[in-house]
Amino acid sequence: MKDMLTVSSSPHLKHPDTTSGIMLDVIIALAPAAIYGCILFGIRALLLIFTCIISAVLAEYIWCKLLKKPISIGDLSAVVTGLLLAMNLSSAVPICIAAIGSAVAIIVVKQMFGGLGFNFANPAITARIVLLVSFPSYMAEFLEPVMYDAVTSATPLVREAGAYTFNELFFGMHGGCIGETSAFLLIVGGLYLILRRVINPIIPVCFIGTVALFSLIFGENVIQQVFGGGLILGAIFMATDYTTSPTTNKGKLIFGIGCGLLTFVIRRFASLPEGVSSSILLMNILVPYINKATLTKPFGVRK
Amino acid sequence: MAKKESILRPVKKIRGGANLPHLKATAEMESVVMPTPAVVKIPLSQHIGAPAKPVVKNGDKVFVGTLIGEAQGFVSANIHSSVSGTVKAVGEIVMNGLPTMCVTIESDGKMEKDPNLAPFKVEKAEDIAEAARQSGLVGLGGAGFPASVKLTPDSKKKITTLVVNGAECEPYITSDYRECIENYNDVLEGIYLIKRMLGIKRVRLCIESNKDEAIKKLYEIASDRRDKKDKIKLMRLPERYPQGAEKVIVYSATGRKIAPGKLPSDVKCIVMNITSIGTLYRFITTGMPLVSKRITVDGTAVKEPKNVIVPIGTPIRELLDFVGEIDENADKILMGGPMMGIALNDLDAVVEKRNNGITVMKETKKAPQTPCIRCGRCAAKCPMGLYPAMVEAATRKNDIEAINGLNVNACMECGCCSYMCPAKRPLVQSMRLAKAQLRREKK
Numbered sequence: 001m002k003d004m005l006t007v008s009s010s011p012h013l014k015h016p017d018t019t020s021g022i023m024l025d026v027i028i029a030l031a032p033a034a035i036y037g038c039i040l041f042g043i044r045a046l047l048l049i050f051t052c053i054i055s056a057v058l059a060e061y062i063w064c065k066l067l068k069k070p071i072s073i074g075d076l077s078a079v080v081t082g083l084l085l086a087m088n089l090s091s092a093v094p095i096c097i098a099a100i101g102s103a104v105a106i107i108v109v110k111q112m113f114g115g116l117g118f119n120f121a122n123p124a125i126t127a128r129i130v131l132l133v134s135f136p137s138y139m140a141e142f143l144e145p146v147m148y149d150a151v152t153s154a155t156p157l158v159r160e161a162g163a164y165t166f167n168e169l170f171f172g173m174h175g176g177c178i179g180e181t182s183a184f185l186l187i188v189g190g191l192y193l194i195l196r197r198v199i200n201p202i203i204p205v206c207f208i209g210t211v212a213l214f215s216l217i218f219g220e221n222v223i224q225q226v227f228g229g230g231l232i233l234g235a236i237f238m239a240t241d242y243t244t245s246p247t248t249n250k251g252k253l254i255f256g257i258g259c260g261l262l263t264f265v266i267r268r269f270a271s272l273p274e275g276v277s278s279s280i281l282l283m284n285i286l287v288p289y290i291n292k293a294t295l296t297k298p299f300g301v302r303k
Numbered sequence: 304m305a306k307k308e309s310i311l312r313p314v315k316k317i318r319g320g321a322n323l324p325h326l327k328a329t330a331e332m333e334s335v336v337m338p339t340p341a342v343v344k345i346p347l348s349q350h351i352g353a354p355a356k357p358v359v360k361n362g363d364k365v366f367v368g369t370l371i372g373e374a375q376g377f378v379s380a381n382i383h384s385s386v387s388g389t390v391k392a393v394g395e396i397v398m399n400g401l402p403t404m405c406v407t408i409e410s411d412g413k414m415e416k417d418p419n420l421a422p423f424k425v426e427k428a429e430d431i432a433e434a435a436r437q438s439g440l441v442g443l444g445g446a447g448f449p450a451s452v453k454l455t456p457d458s459k460k461k462i463t464t465l466v467v468n469g470a471e472c473e474p475y476i477t478s479d480y481r482e483c484i485e486n487y488n489d490v491l492e493g494i495y496l497i498k499r500m501l502g503i504k505r506v507r508l509c510i511e512s513n514k515d516e517a518i519k520k521l522y523e524i525a526s527d528r529r530d531k532k533d534k535i536k537l538m539r540l541p542e543r544y545p546q547g548a549e550k551v552i553v554y555s556a557t558g559r560k561i562a563p564g565k566l567p568s569d570v571k572c573i574v575m576n577i578t579s580i581g582t583l584y585r586f587i588t589t590g591m592p593l594v595s596k597r598i599t600v601d602g603t604a605v606k607e608p609k610n611v612i613v614p615i616g617t618p619i620r621e622l623l624d625f626v627g628e629i630d631e632n633a634d635k636i637l638m639g640g641p642m643m644g645i646a647l648n649d650l651d652a653v654v655e656k657r658n659n660g661i662t663v664m665k666e667t668k669k670a671p672q673t674p675c676i677r678c679g680r681c682a683a684k685c686p687m688g689l690y691p692a693m694v695e696a697a698t699r700k701n702d703i704e705a706i707n708g709l710n711v712n713a714c715m716e717c718g719c720c721s722y723m724c725p726a727k728r729p730l731v732q733s734m735r736l737a738k739a740q741l742r743r744e745k746k
Contacts, residue, residue, distance in 0.1 A: 001604075001623075001629045001630075001631065001633045001663075002631075002632065002634045002666070004634075005634060005635060005636055005646070005647065005648050006634045006635045006646065006666070007646040007647070007648045008635070009721075009729060009731055009732040009735070010637075010641075010642060010644060010645065010646075010716070010718050010721075010731060011641060011642045011643065011718030011722050011731065012637060012641040012642070012644065012662075012664060013323065013324075013474065013641045013642060013718075014670065014721070014722060014724075014727065015321075015722055015723050015724075015725070017723075017725040018670045018671070018673075018725050018726075018727070019671075019673040019676055019725050019726050020671075021725065022676070022678070022725055072673070074671070075671075075673050077676075114674075115674060116673060116676060117673075117675045117676045117677055118674070242676050242677045242678045242679070243676060243677045247677060247679035247682055247690070247692075248679075295690065296688055297688065298563055298688045298689055298710045298713045299550065299554075299560060299563075299686065299687045299688045300550070300560040300561050300562035300563060300565070300713075301562055301563065301710075
């Protein structure tokens with residue numbers, strides 16, 4: 001027995017899950033779709049992914065050093081942000097623009113609001129929107145997949161219905177952003193996260209379900225709307241970001257439906273081809289209000 | 304053979320809670336009696352409420368079961384000598400960092416019973432409470448609430464259900480389970496007696512499903528009873544921490560929710576721990592008050608875990624010496640289990656009435672603390688439906704207004720939030736801090 005005993009507050013057992021473990025799970029879940037993106041779009045995609053990750057981690061490191069805060073890169077959240085941003089970029093985006101995007105995500109969106117857990121908007125999504133606004137021409141350029149003979153196009157969403165078969169859409173044999181093409185691999189990653197209890201299925205199911213439902217009602221091609229754009233990537237990996245989504249189950253339901261509704265409205269009525277990022281960002285802003293409105297009463301207190 | 308269908312299933316599932324490792328290595332080990340310690344120090348406050356008043360002085364000869372401290376007021380409990388010998392000191396000593404009124408008794412090693420002990424006659428409802436009062440019984444599950452208080456009949460509150468708590472959801476601890484196996488007769492007869500005397504209609508004997516041996520044993524004996532008045536129902540509860548918490552077990556057993564600040568009697572229930580009932584029945588039949596406890600000594604640093612029957616007031620040091628080798632990397636000694644146990648800094652602290660386990664833990668590598676990532680696990684797992692992460696944020700800012708709206712006083716400090724937290728935030732600690740801040744504010 002040690003001479004000096006440790007005295008601490010109960011409980012004295014801790015679950016093995018850690019913040020970095022959760023982030024690692026997200027990286028593992030994203031990996032298949034990211035690797036497929038590299039195969040589909042070639043070496044440029046790989047280069048972009050590495051650029052974004054390194055830029056994000058470096059930005060976090062420099063920020064912490066400058067502000068004399070403990071170095072927080074070990075929690076892997078910067079890696080997740082970099083990876084997510086890269087997966088949301090077209091493989092045609094110049095390297096330096098991608099690096100700027102990552103730095104913006106970490107410094108402006110995350111660290112300036114207090115760092116991990118305090119940012120009100122999803123860093124990767126906000127950075128993507130910043131890049132879209134700042135460098136519209138670069139961001140709108142898309143490269144042909146190296147693997148298939150496909151028409152160069154931003155996303156299957158802008159093509160006429162029936163231009164793609166279900167298999168092409170579901171397994172990702174088409175153009176688009178690096179990580180959004182293979183709905184199948186993204187769903188596999190999502191199921192992994194649900195099984196590992198990292199994410200709760202409420203948000204993705206409500207998000208995707210709402211988009212599918214409204215597409216059906218308004219006579220859009222449901223398959224194309226659901227699997228064609230960035231919906232699966234956004235719904236599973238971006239909308240479920242802990243910090244920027246509601247805590248309560250009822251809140252998650254509202255958030256998911258809200259995201260789906262906004263995505264559909266933007267896609268159909270606005271002049272943008274894609275609405276997932278903007279809708280998630282808009283709903284991010286509402287999260288504190290959703291949380292407040294959906295707080296449950298303690299055990300035994302009548303409503 | 305027990306018919307499976309007549310063992311009840313819980314009425315309601317618990318909200319939240321954690322799936323803990325059970326680690327009940329001592330479950331099948333018969334309890335061993337510890338040799339009488341040379342000196343016992345018996346604190347006069349081992350319960351919630353007013354401390355007992357010492358009724359012995361230096362040099363007095365005492366026996367096992369001799370009254371040494373008298374209950375002061377309604378919410379208080381008698382204290383009895385746990386050994387035979389001579390009183391050496393009555394006064395304040397520092398125990399685990401706190402000044403504690405104690406009666407120090409030097410044992411003569413004979414463990415002679417007090418010759419005045421006699422069986423207690425129970426004839427009417429009030430006698431049960433009187434027996435509990437005289438025996439010094441407190442809630443043995445860990446709360447330490449004087450048992451006489453809840454057993455006192457109240458004309459305004461009709462009690463319809465007795466919930467017998469044998470959940471024992473803390474990891475490692477098996478002392479209630481051993482009580483079911485070793486003293487099942489006392490437990491069952493005690494239940495029948497309380498049921499008859501207090502005119503209680505329903506009894507729910509609740510045991511977690513990891514203790515099927517105990518369920519089977521009690522079921523077989525209980526189902527032999529033909530007398531309709533002695534009808535009790537066993538309930539097999541799922542293994543989920545904190546199943547044994549009072550509000551949780553009442554909800555599981557009856558579906559009734561106890562609001563914050565309310566008692567089981569407000570929903571027509573009495574909750575009693577299995578060992579409490581066994582102890583009460585032993586007092587009624589033999590006159591021997593609560594003077595010893597069965598303590599599970601286990602934990603990652605204990606080489607040979609045991610269930611030990613220990614006289615109250617035995618120093619933890621002697622108990623650990625008796626149990627045997629402790630790993631050299633042991634750095635935490637807990638009074639209780641690993642979820643709610645109190646970390647000791649003083650091995651001269653003693654075994655008290657409400658103890659049921661001593662857990663000795665090896666030093667472990669701590670995962671790094673990060674800022675809260677708002678995953679919401681703490682709130683999802685809180686059996687009381689609170690928001691620990693919000694409480695932590697509010698206490699950090701000393702935001703009394705926010706704390707006021709978060710119902711922190713409903714928290715029972717079960718530890719599910721801190722256990723689950725991937726960011727390793729000190730959530731239970733901030734709950735305690737918030738309660739203290741509220742108390743300060745009220746003054």
